[in-house]
Amino acid sequence: MTSPLSLSPNPQGKHAVLNEPLISERGFPGRIGYSLPHDEVPVRDLNTDLPPELCRDALADFPEVSEGEVVRHFTRLSQWNLSAATTLYPFGSCTMKYNPVVNESMARLPGFAGLHPLAPGDQAQGALMLLAHLERCLAEISGMDAISLQRARRVSWPA
Amino acid sequence: MGKRGLRALAVRNVKNSHYTFDLLQQAGHGQLHFAAPVFNEFVIEVPHARAAWRQLKDRGVVAGVVLEEWYPELKDCLLLCTTELHTREEIKDLVRELSQENEVTQVA
Numbered sequence: 001m002t003s004p005l006s007l008s009p010n011p012q013g014k015h016a017v018l019n020e021p022l023i024s025e026r027g028f029p030g031r032i033g034y035s036l037p038h039d040e041v042p043v044r045d046l047n048t049d050l051p052p053e054l055c056r057d058a059l060a061d062f063p064e065v066s067e068g069e070v071v072r073h074f075t076r077l078s079q080w081n082l083s084a085a086t087t088l089y090p091f092g093s094c095t096m097k098y099n100p101v102v103n104e105s106m107a108r109l110p111g112f113a114g115l116h117p118l119a120p121g122d123q124a125q126g127a128l129m130l131l132a133h134l135e136r137c138l139a140e141i142s143g144m145d146a147i148s149l150q151r152a153r154r155v156s157w158p159a
Numbered sequence: 160m161g162k163r164g165l166r167a168l169a170v171r172n173v174k175n176s177h178y179t180f181d182l183l184q185q186a187g188h189g190q191l192h193f194a195a196p197v198f199n200e201f202v203i204e205v206p207h208a209r210a211a212w213r214q215l216k217d218r219g220v221v222a223g224v225v226l227e228e229w230y231p232e233l234k235d236c237l238l239l240c241t242t243e244l245h246t247r248e249e250i251k252d253l254v255r256e257l258s259q260e261n262e263v264t265q266v267a
Contacts (some may be wrong), residue, residue, distance in 0.1 A: 031162035040247040041178045049177040062162035
């Protein structure tokens with residue numbers, strides 16, 4: 001039996017290489033890692049709301065794991081990556097999205113997390129203020145007259 | 160979420176959206192524009208939709224999207240969506256606000 005944590009030679013760096021099974025090989029039938037919010041809406045009959053032919057009864061080969069198992073699985077996989085914290089990270093760092101962890105806390109602020117892309121402008125003033133301020137900061141740092149955060153194409157330069 | 164969790168989530172979305180437009184239709188202030196089955200988004204005809212949407216926005220309720228802005232042929236149509244995150248009270252608030260707004264608009 002292989003130990004879940006084994007220090008194997010790794011040509012890319014000095015990471016611990018974890019022997020990690022596929023997520024579909026983890027878990028247990030019936031396990032759910034997420035709780036729906038409390039349901040107060042009166043009981044309805046799904047068969048009258050949606051034609052039965054549009055509903056599948058079962059999803060074959062779908063993982064059934066707890067939240068902890070998901071977090072541990074993907075955290076282990078993430079250890080296989082090259083990272084800016086452990087190695088030189090010269091190319092591809094943009095498309096691979098080197099995002100500081102603090103960004104995740106900022107993105108979770110209710111004013112940002114709850115903002116819909118089609119929200120009316122007067123209800124999105126906080127986000128617009130942030131964008132305008134960032135544009136001014138980037139212009140000042142770079143010495144340009146103005147900066148636009150409008151994306152030129154789907155993946156911005158440098159890819 | 161798992162295979163059971165994903166199904167439960169989908170069912171909740173269907174349930175909430177159908178509850179919402181049933182309430183709107185019962186209140187007599189909206190009817191479904193399209194006949195196709197609904198998952199969690201639906202287009203509902205509301206009298207004076209654009210004016211009602213503006214009035215509601217001023218009261219802090221964003222009543223979906225006024226489709227006429229992009230599709231002139233969908234005059235007085237709102238695109239609404241409810242998910243598992245919407246509570247019964249929030250849905251009833253939306254219906255109440257939209258109903259009141261239509262009464263006011265129709266009188267005016």
